[in-house]
Amino acid sequence: MSKKNWKVLLALPLLGLLVLAGCAQTEAQQNADYEGTKKMVIDLLKTDEGKKAFHELIAEEDMREELVMDSDFVKKTIQDTLTSEEGKTFWQEVMKDPEFAKTFAESMQSENEKILKSLMKDPEYQQMMMDILKDPQMGEQALELMKSKEYREQIMGIMNEALESPYFASKMTDLMSKAMEKQTKGQDQNKEGS
Template identity: 45%
Template structure:
């Protein structure tokens, strides 16, 4: 990218030098500060800005553009620290499309972080405090009273009962309970 911008600036300088040579008698006095000022003035015009924008839109230039990771990191951190940056990020994250793409790219990292947190005793304690909170318990109870939740629970129970593995486990548990009960009754009667 820089190569093309620099090439563009040098082309402008060359054109200016050629045009200045054609308009005036030949002179060995090249006025660098004057040429520099003219190039800067040209770049500040609407045409100059549009030319630079066109150069930056070029796919080849975009491929050559390499962002310094430290610079990007510092810029993001600075944006988070300012009120304007915080407002920008909050509006950006409230956009469902952006939030979805951001969440998808961070999904594996978030999962790893959550797994690490689940092993942390202080995090576990905070989670237990949240779950024990009476307001949270009331929310759970209200959720369990909804028709949607009940129909889902019925479906889960029906699926579980239809499972051959569960049926085998259930019958084994019932047989074991009956045998234990019979032994207890026989021990009492003797």
């Protein structure tokens, strides 16, 4: 082997060692840079300017939606809060506000309708409803409700709206004319029979 080949053979492993050492040093530097950057970000967030920037970021609508919808921690926190005694008290107080209660009910309406429709198809739920309706106390309460002034006013309002409707008026006219025809035919048959 010539001296030149020897040098090349020796240079290749040395070159490989140098590259590996450079990579190791780069990885260590990257780790140190990451730790330094992390510490710097944490320090920045603790400043008044950092807190203000964070609050502005959270105030954005799409960011809040993403945080609420995607975070398991937030979901668990809300669930724990709702089931706690303080949470129940809080919601009872909040629901006393008519504007909030209206908005909350409207937001849940379509979901509640889906649940109710699926329950109406459930035989067990149907049987429970039938048992409730057959209960004598339920019948008494329904009668009491029908006797109330508010209920009667509501029924009168519905009847007035129906009478003002052109469709309802034409339907009533048709029914009355059919009833009159039956009555006149009955009278004619009685005259012929006597």
